[in-house]
Amino acid sequence: MEMEGIIEAIRHVLDEKDSLREEALKLTREIVRLSGDTVKAIHRNDLTLARKRWGEASERVEKLREMLKDHPDLYHSGYVQTAHQEFVEASLLLSYVIGKDYPWPWELGVPEADYVLGVGDFIGELRRYFLHRLLEGDIETAERVYREMESVYNALITLEYPKGLVNIRQKQDQARYVLEKTLEDLTRAKLNKSLEEKLERVLEDD
Incomplete structure (x- = not known):
């Protein structure tokens, strides 16, 4: 030919x-x-x-x-x-x-590989949802969201594969950073609320 x-x-x-x-x-x-x-x-x-x-x-x-x-x-x-x-x-x-x-x-x-990469991004969106709840003063719901983030991250971190199969390591690292920041925000919010409640009790006693 x-x-x-x-x-x-x-x-x-x-x-x-x-x-x-x-x-x-x-x-x-x-x-x-x-x-x-x-x-x-x-x-x-x-x-x-x-x-x-x-x-x-x-x-x-x-x-x-x-x-x-x-x-x-x-x-x-x-x-x-x-x-x-x-x-x-x-x-x-x-x-x-x-x-x-x-x-x-x-x-x-x-595909499964695309799904797990989406899971990594999902943790970031849960943080955004968490922050909205904090802004509304709903610390109880915000804490539940954090616990869910933690649960999803703990599942995601069990995946260990080469980058050529699925580039999950980068998503895991990003998710860990997001989780740490969220815990800091939650801890700060709970401390502030505790201080506010103590101050209110002191003012009531006066």
């Missing part, structure tokens, strides 16, 4: 991949945006909107998986992995806030 024929056949395959890649990029951007909208709605305590945006993101995750089922090289690319992480993060936060069991990777339709 002439080289021209071989190149033309390759061109056909690559043109198809390029077209799919463009469609996948569009979908991943939508997944990231909708997952972000889900998280924002949760922090605003608008759970109706959060569920709606999460459902829209879920539909696109499934569409992406179906579209790239015969193209694993595209499906396991960095931009798809990033979108999955954002979706997992939003899914876990929504489950926690509404009191549902955390979904499994196959329930969300994402």
Whole structure:
């Protein structure tokens, strides 16, 4: 066969991949945006909107998986992995806030490696939720959130794999830092509350 024929056949395959890649990029951007909208709605305590945006993101995750089922090289690319992480993060936060069991990777339709990377980001979003509770003066709820962060971190830290399989070490290090900062904030808030209560008792005695 002439080289021209071989190149033309390759061109056909690559043109198809390029077209799919463009469609996948569009979908991943939508997944990231909708997952972000889900998280924002949760922090605003608008759970109706959060569920709606999460459902829209879920539909696109499934569409992406179906579209790239015969193209694993595209499906396991960095931009798809990033979108999955954002979706997992939003899914876990929504489950926690509404009191549902955390979904499994196959329930969300994402690879296991992408899921565990999303778990690392989820700990960061729990900190944000924790800080909102502190600002509201709800130390009891804030402490429960911290305990959940601690539990999730303790599960995540048991994973030890090479970077080539899943770059989990970086997420673990970030999560540990977030956990330490959160404990400092919680301890400070509890001490301040204790001092306020003591001061109130002294003033009442006077």
